[in-house]
Amino acid sequence: MGKTLEGRHALVTGGGTGIGRAIAETLLAEGAAVTVTGRRAAPLAEVQGAYPVEMDVSDEASVVAGIAAARDRNGPVTICVPNAGIAEGATIPKTDAEMWRRIMSINLDGAFHTIRACLPDMEPWGRVIAVSSIAGLKGLKGAAAYTASKHGMIGLIRGLAADHLGRGVTFNALCPGYVDTAIIDQNVDRISARTGMSDADARDVMVGLNPHRRLIEVDEVAAAALWLCSDAARSVNGQAIQIAGGEY
Known part of the structure; x- marks a missing residue:
């Protein structure tokens, strides 16, 4: 039996560590060509078999150039995993404009830049799998800005799903707990x-x-991403999938 993702090119932002690395390695094991991106070269180089691209998701020009390089190396991007993010907590009185913008520029703007640059490659088949958080579905005490960024990511995914119905591309978000x-x-x-x-x-x-x-273990999140790439999930679209041990 062949590997399920042969012929697909997956791009995973923040792919050198944590959840992103686990997703990248899982997709590699199923035969996908994988590009991992991040701001630091060293962690990217540790993902054996993946093509590393230094890229800052908060900088649109960096994203456009990075994805062009990935496309030149591995072909059209058909699986897009906006995973790069930061988790910083503070109450709103202690959240200054600089902190707010930093969180939004990486977590939300970064997902927008990445998806937008990949979309031209994704018809007639594509999968967008954004890594949000349980904080995208509930309020996280002491982290209003982070919560807002992850809620925004889910809104972006749902809007994209509505825009692309019937066009062969699905858009979903994974919402892990801790x-x-x-x-x-x-x-x-x-x-x-x-x-x-x-x-x-x-x-x-x-x-x-x-x-x-x-x-939660990183392989649990990676397994959900792999399932969303499968034919079995072809009608799963616009969803925020909790991987949170019973949180609701």
């Missing part, structure tokens, strides 16, 4: 510094935020 990545480690450090908790206790706080009392 995933075991470097972001968790950063949050643990912040909690420990703020409260004096041990790292183990601070990590338990993060684990407890998922209803099933464990961190």
Whole structure:
């Protein structure tokens, strides 16, 4: 039995680490040609078999040039995974305009730039799989700007799905809960510094935020992305799919 994604070209932003890397490696294993993008060359180079492109999703010119390079190397982009993002928390009184713009420019503008540059390649078959967050579906305390950016990503996906009905392209968002990545480690450090908790206790706080009392693994998110690329998901469109251990 052949690999399911042979002949497809997938582009994964933020593909050198965490969820993005897991998705890239999963799609590679199924035969896709994969381009991984990010601002740092070193993590990209560690994704064996992928084509690395340094690209800043907040800069439209960088995105256009990066995707052109990916297209020249691997052909038309038929699977677009806007995954690059940052997670920064602050209440609105402590969120200045610079922080607001930084979060929006990477999380939301970055998804817009990436999808827009890939769209010309995607008919008559294409998959857009945006990595949002459970914060795209509910309010995340102490992180209103981040929450707004992830809600905006889901709105973008739903609008695109409505615009492209019947044209062979599907648009969906993945909404993970708290995933075991470097972001968790950063949050643990912040909690420990703020409260004096041990790292183990601070990590338990993060684990407890998922209803099933464990961190999501990156392979769980990657498996959902792979399913959305499959023929079995050809009628799944405009959806925000929770991978959050029972959150609602």
